[in-house]
Amino acid sequence: MFANALTFAQKELRSFFNSPVAYVILTLFLLICGWFFAAGLFLVGQADMRDLFSSIIPIAYLFFIPAITMRLISEEKKSGTLELLVTLPVRDAEIILGKYLATLGLLASALVLSFAYPMTLAWLGDPDGGALVGGYLGLFLMGAGYLAIGLFTSGLTQNQIVAFISGFMLIFVFFMLDKVLVFFPGPVATVLEYLSVSYHFENIARGVVDTRDLIYYLSMIVVFLFLAMRTMESRRWR
Amino acid sequence: MIEVKNLTRNYGPTKAVVSVSFTVNTGEVLGFLGPNGAGKTTTMKVITGFMPPTDGQVLVDNLDVVEQSLEVRRKIGYLPENNPLYHDMNPLEYLTFCQRLRGVPSSEHTPRNRRMVEMCGLSEVLKKDIGELSKGYRQRVGLAQAMVHDPDILILDEPTVGLDPNQIVEIRALIKELGRAKTLILCTHILSEVEVACDRVLIINRGKIAADGTPDSLRAAASGRDRLFVEIRGPADAVRASLEALSGAVRVAAPSDGSGDDVAGRFVIESASGKDLREPVFNLVRDNGWTLLELRREVVRFEDIFRQLTADEMK
Numbered sequence: 001m002f003a004n005a006l007t008f009a010q011k012e013l014r015s016f017f018n019s020p021v022a023y024v025i026l027t028l029f030l031l032i033c034g035w036f037f038a039a040g041l042f043l044v045g046q047a048d049m050r051d052l053f054s055s056i057i058p059i060a061y062l063f064f065i066p067a068i069t070m071r072l073i074s075e076e077k078k079s080g081t082l083e084l085l086v087t088l089p090v091r092d093a094e095i096i097l098g099k100y101l102a103t104l105g106l107l108a109s110a111l112v113l114s115f116a117y118p119m120t121l122a123w124l125g126d127p128d129g130g131a132l133v134g135g136y137l138g139l140f141l142m143g144a145g146y147l148a149i150g151l152f153t154s155g156l157t158q159n160q161i162v163a164f165i166s167g168f169m170l171i172f173v174f175f176m177l178d179k180v181l182v183f184f185p186g187p188v189a190t191v192l193e194y195l196s197v198s199y200h201f202e203n204i205a206r207g208v209v210d211t212r213d214l215i216y217y218l219s220m221i222v223v224f225l226f227l228a229m230r231t232m233e234s235r236r237w238r
Numbered sequence: 239m240i241e242v243k244n245l246t247r248n249y250g251p252t253k254a255v256v257s258v259s260f261t262v263n264t265g266e267v268l269g270f271l272g273p274n275g276a277g278k279t280t281t282m283k284v285i286t287g288f289m290p291p292t293d294g295q296v297l298v299d300n301l302d303v304v305e306q307s308l309e310v311r312r313k314i315g316y317l318p319e320n321n322p323l324y325h326d327m328n329p330l331e332y333l334t335f336c337q338r339l340r341g342v343p344s345s346e347h348t349p350r351n352r353r354m355v356e357m358c359g360l361s362e363v364l365k366k367d368i369g370e371l372s373k374g375y376r377q378r379v380g381l382a383q384a385m386v387h388d389p390d391i392l393i394l395d396e397p398t399v400g401l402d403p404n405q406i407v408e409i410r411a412l413i414k415e416l417g418r419a420k421t422l423i424l425c426t427h428i429l430s431e432v433e434v435a436c437d438r439v440l441i442i443n444r445g446k447i448a449a450d451g452t453p454d455s456l457r458a459a460a461s462g463r464d465r466l467f468v469e470i471r472g473p474a475d476a477v478r479a480s481l482e483a484l485s486g487a488v489r490v491a492a493p494s495d496g497s498g499d500d501v502a503g504r505f506v507i508e509s510a511s512g513k514d515l516r517e518p519v520f521n522l523v524r525d526n527g528w529t530l531l532e533l534r535r536e537v538v539r540f541e542d543i544f545r546q547l548t549a550d551e552m553k
Contacts, residue, residue: 003338004338004339007335007338007339011324011327011335014326014327015324015326018326019326079322080318080320080322081322081323081324082322083283083288083318083322084316084318084322084323084383086287086288087286087287087288087311087314087316087318088311088336088339088340089308089309089311089312089339089340089341090339091308
């Protein structure tokens with residue numbers, strides 16, 4: 001059951017790290033974060049991860065996350081291996097879950113590698129531990145939500161580029177929701193704010209882990225993983 | 239063991255399979271023949287659980303392919319058309335991966351891998367990535383994957399397509415051996431394969447069954463002709479006239495232009511299926527003092543049966 005999901009996860013991770021994909025993504029991601037971290041640090045003279053957390057990494061996610069997910073289902077469709085997978089005695093849920101876990105693994109490695117920055121800060125100054133934990137937790141959840149979206153868009157097409165672009169666009173919508181609030185009337189704005197990723201992220205980054213924020217991210221993950229299952233042309237739906 | 243009842247499958251407006259019904263008995267080797275686009279692969283995709291029927295029902299071992307899909311999939315080993323594989327794994331990794339997904343206990347992984355490597359001749363390419371292998375080896379890996387969990391039912395969709403003649407012979411021998419112990423459906427448009435390996439043959443055309451029976455019964459039912467290829471040195475017109483006069487000769491054709499006396503003429507004599515005219519021809523040549531240079535017999539070809547049944551395809 002869950003064992004099958006792990007088998008898939010292992011296979012996908014091996015695939016990521018056997019190809020240039022993982023290395024290119026991780027390197028570029030860390031280079032970009034490193035640049036903005038270092039530049040800001042020396043200019044402002046303050047032990048601050050806030051910029052990194054609130055703006056740099058979320059924007060980086062827009063590009064890197066679809067890049068991670070773009071081939072996950074589209075490649076299987078294109079090469080025909082989906083036919084093989086679906087005729088094995090495994091549930092669709094296990095296939096999707098396995099792929100998703102692999103992407104979480106990649107996300108976790110990227111974030112863990114970026115611990116270099118808070119460690120630098122700890123050596124230079126005295127950063128706020130709570131804010132750091134909150135920030136990373138928020139980033140992880142945000143990334144997890146986006147990854148589910150990317151997995152879904154990968155299932156919509158055989159073409160990786162289309163998967164990337166549609167993933168980018170959909171994530172962008174969620175990303176932008178809280179930035180366009182000023183254009184909407186009161187009640188609509190409140191709903192949109194609740195739906196926006198940044199809003200919940202800021203809540204968690206402040207160090208307060210509210211169940212409403214957790215539910216938000218979990219719902220996003222569950223909904224999009226379910227939709228991703230739907231894209232596999234499963235036998236359940238005629 | 240497999241019952242297909244009024245199976246219909248549409249791709250949008252296109253009717254790929256139209257109310258097809260047949261059974262496959264346990265231990266039988268069934269050849270599933272048809273022109274390209276006839277609906278063979280679609281039928282296989284429904285049986286293996288890749289897609290549901292639009293209408294009708296398929297039962298494997300009395301289990302419904304849609305309702306009890308997981309259990310049905312456990313019983314089947316499938317080699318899809320185009321043999322999709324993961325190019326960044328090597329054969330051993332791939333076979334282990336498949337075994338894990340099929341729930342084979344880990345203690346059995348190595349012995350089964352070894353057996354598959356032996357049966358399919360993969361020992362030389364074990365450490366190479368599948369992406370680096372030739373088509374023949376990839377086909378063998380695909381076959382190994384289908385068999386590794388020792389399923390009762392094997393479904394092979396065009397297993398020898400694209401292979402070179404040596405490889406084809408090897409794979410066919412393997413299939414014949416497998417057919418002894420398992421229920422096997424062989425989907426192909428290579429007729430000789432079916433004649434050699436199958437107990438029963440189904441011919442499908444444009445989504446409907448055109449014929450169902452053993453190779454012999456189909457041959458008997460078809461209105462085909464036996465052919466006798468002869469080369470006789472003698473006066474061309476006289477030779478031809480005598481051949482045509484032979485009892486049982488339905489038609490005499492000259493595949494090449496035999497002109498003039500004493501030039502060896504080649505003829506094709508068609509007779510009703512089963513009528514052997516070799517002795518009459520020999521006697522005819524001897525009695526007339528001509529020279530017999532070649533005498534070769536060809537029974538009704540499966541190809542003719544196939545073409546008759548799927549004739550309207552190319553119109």
